[in-house]
Amino acid sequence: MLRRLVTYLDSIKARDPAPRSRMEILLYPGVWAVGYHRIAHALFRSNLFFLARMVNHWSRFVTAIDIHPGAKIGRNFFIDHGFVVIGETAEIGDNVTMYQCVTLGGTSPDNGVAGKRHPTLADGVIIGSGAQVLGPIIVNKGARIGANAVVTKEVPAGAVMVGIPARPVMLDGGTHQSGFVPYGTPCSQMFDPATQKLEIMRCELETLRKQIDAMVEEQQGGRRDTA
Secondary structure, three states, X not given: OHHHHHHHHHHHHHHOOOOOOHHHHOOOHHHHHHHHXXXXXXXXXXXXXXXXXHHHHHHHHXXXXXXXXXXXXXXXXXXXXXXXXXXXXXXXXXXXXXOOOOEEEOOOOOOOOOOOXXXXXXXXXXXXXXXXXXXXXXXXXXXXXXXXXXXXXXXXXXXXXXXXXXXXXXXXXXXXXXXXXXXXXXOOOOOOHHHHHHHHHHHHHHHHHHHHXXXXXXXXXXXXXXX
16 A cells, blocks of 8 residues: 555656655645545445545545546546546546646436446546546547647547647657656647647647648659659
């Protein structure tokens, strides 16, 4: 138990440069919210729904994070800051990072029958602040959702989604980003989240310029060959 807690705290420290110690991370509302959810989820699976809801409501009161007791959450889930809502049938994989004001929301089944209504996040997904991921869709492994994006369709593995409705960002095919990318931004790891849209536009413009240069160079090469 202690080893798992230490591993969890270290995984958060690797994604957040702010804390100076593990003890400081223990004060994070996201850590408390996940801890309370483990209790609520165990009660929920034991069909003790009222007790599970009690724990859920207490957690929401003290952390400002609302995780339905039925949601399934993997290892090392990090909620940075808070004000997050996660629905009943949501499923979250390992090493997922979620920033403030995110919603994993559900859709009403057309036939009125309850079932899978909320998203599934695979391992290593990053959800930027203010993003809304809606419906029984899958956000595949390593995908990143930009700030304030609204996602209603399946997201491919490794994709970067921005906008309303969310669309994939064009990235330079020769560019590989290793390691953790704060806020899911595709361009630079050092940036102000308040200027993310401008940063993304610059990234897209630079990518378009490179594509145009490559097309011009290809056409010129073809003309030299025919000459």
